[in-house]
Amino acid sequence: MIHTGICSDMIFLCPICVKERPYPTWCEGCGVKYFERHYENWTSGDQIIDKVIRYTQENTKIPVDFVEWIPYEQIEIRGKVGQDGFGSVYNAFWKRGPMFMNKNMFKSTKGIQIALRRLKNNTFHESLMGLYKSLKCFNATNFYTENAVYKPEISPIIRFYGLTKDAKGYMFVMQVAERGDLQKYLFDNFDKMKWYDDKLLILANIANGLRIIHENGLTHRNLHCRILIGKNGEAYITDFGPVNNNKNSIAQKLNCSAPFIAPETLKENIFTPKSDVYSFGFIMWMLSAGVIPYHYRKYDEDLKNSILIHGMRPPILKRTPPSFEDTVLSQNIQEIIQEIELYIKRNTPKPLPPPKNVNNSSGQNSSHIAIGPMPI
Numbered sequence: 450m451i452h453t454g455i456c457s458d459m460i461f462l463c464p465i466c467v468k469e470r471p472y473p474t475w476c477e478g479c480g481v482k483y484f485e486r487h488y489e490n491w492t493s494g495d496q497i498i499d500k501v502i503r504y505t506q507e508n509t510k511i512p513v514d515f516v517e518w519i520p521y522e523q524i525e526i527r528g529k530v531g532q533d534g535f536g537s538v539y540n541a542f543w544k545r546g547p548m549f550m551n552k553n554m555f556k557s558t559k560g561i562q563i564a565l566r567r568l569k570n571n572t573f574h575e576s577l578m579g580l581y582k583s584l585k586c587f588n589a590t591n592f593y594t595e596n597a598v599y600k601p602e603i604s605p606i607i608r609f610y611g612l613t614k615d616a617k618g619y620m621f622v623m624q625v626a627e628r629g630d631l632q633k634y635l636f637d638n639f640d641k642m643k644w645y646d647d648k649l650l651i652l653a654n655i656a657n658g659l660r661i662i663h664e665n666g667l668t669h670r671n672l673h674c675r676i677l678i679g680k681n682g683e684a685y686i687t688d689f690g691p692v693n694n695n696k697n698s699i700a701q702k703l704n705c706s707a708p709f710i711a712p713e714t715l716k717e718n719i720f721t722p723k724s725d726v727y728s729f730g731f732i733m734w735m736l737s738a739g740v741i742p743y744h745y746r747k748y749d750e751d752l753k754n755s756i757l758i759h760g761m762r763p764p765i766l767k768r769t770p771p772s773f774e775d776t777v778l779s780q781n782i783q784e785i786i787q788e789i790e791l792y793i794k795r796n797t798p799k800p801l802p803p804p805k806n807v808n809n810s811s812g813q814n815s816s817h818i819a820i821g822p823m824p825i
Contacts, residue, residue: 464553465479475550477511480506481506481507481508493614498577498619499518502611502612514584517547519611523543524563525544530564537566538565540625542562543560543563544560545557545560547561547610562627565620584609605657605661605684606662606685607623607685609622609623609624610623626677626685626687630677631732632740634678644736648736650683651678654684655732656782656785656786659672659725660786663725671688671706672709673706673728674735675688706748707756708748708756709728709731709732711728712757714727737769738763738766743763
């Protein structure tokens with residue numbers, strides 16, 4: 450087996466085609482052939498949806514960069530989570546689970562918790578085209594930085610598994626985050642959170658999610674407290690791509706998320722990577738404050754005007770690490786990632802020196818005595 454710098458540190462031999470593959474649970478060539486053999490076994494009933502799904506399957510390279518058509522009988526809806534201007538969100542269970550390779554066989558997991566998002570019928574196809582453009586962000590492997598402590602192997606963007614349909618229409622099937630959104634997570638855990646142990650992991654995940662989005666020529670457009678938190682405190686970006694690039698959503702978010710949106714965007718309705726970085730600065734502010742900006746005010750047109758016309762901004766808090774105070778003013782996500790790396794490097798405890806062999810006063814060798822640093 451050969452060392453590589455990807456995902457695992459090894460190259461594996463596919464037992465089907467006997468060719469090297471970098472992932473133990475996926476072979477690019479065999480995966481494409483498997484999907485092609487099963488095309489006639491399913492259809493969504495919509496030519497555009499079928500085209501999008503098959504495109505991802507014909508171009509799969511890693512275990513998470515394709516989507517599937519999921520028959521509704523495989524879905525159990527557990528309850529409605531909420532509803533926003535884009536549609537309804539449900540907590541559900543996928544009985545079969547996503548596809549993967551196990552040795553020389555294609556299998557699925559034994560069921561997973563999922564989130565279902567039902568979009569309004571008048572925005573569905575427009576949102577589907579947004580999904581088509583952003584799939585490589587949803588399912589990208591997060592190669593992150595080689596020398597950082599926080600280096601998750603999956604994308605910090607909520608994974609998109611596929612689509613399904615019930616009597617009311619089509620729904621997106623997506624990864625679920627076990628600990629809810631950032632606002633709830635801070636409310637439940639803020640008093641015991643530390644910058645290095647907890648908050649930095651959240652910032653690193655979000656920053657790298659934005660890096661993935663921007664490197665693919667896209668913008669998020671709605672980065673705010675709806676960041677989702679996984680079971681180990683990792684952060685996932687959501688509300689991106691399929692639900693966020695239609696004209697109706699832009700008008701809604703300008704009022705509902707006004708404190709997180711750059712003033713020039715509030716004024717001109719133009720979203721750019723720089724406006725995403727501005728929103729990131731307010732996520733950082735939340736991690737220092739423990740609450741959303743202007744939590745004492747209603748997010749409405751009046752607040753929007755206070756920000757846009759009167760220049761209202763929240764103060765930089767003393768709880769923010771000094772090295773991050775200027776980072777909030779950065780206009781480039783890569784600069785922020787570099788600052789996070791430096792902070793990690795400066796605050797990572799150095800390993801203790803190895804034990805030394807010494808001789809005791811009797812002249813006998815005392816190789817089992819470890820000499821460590823002097824206690825202070």
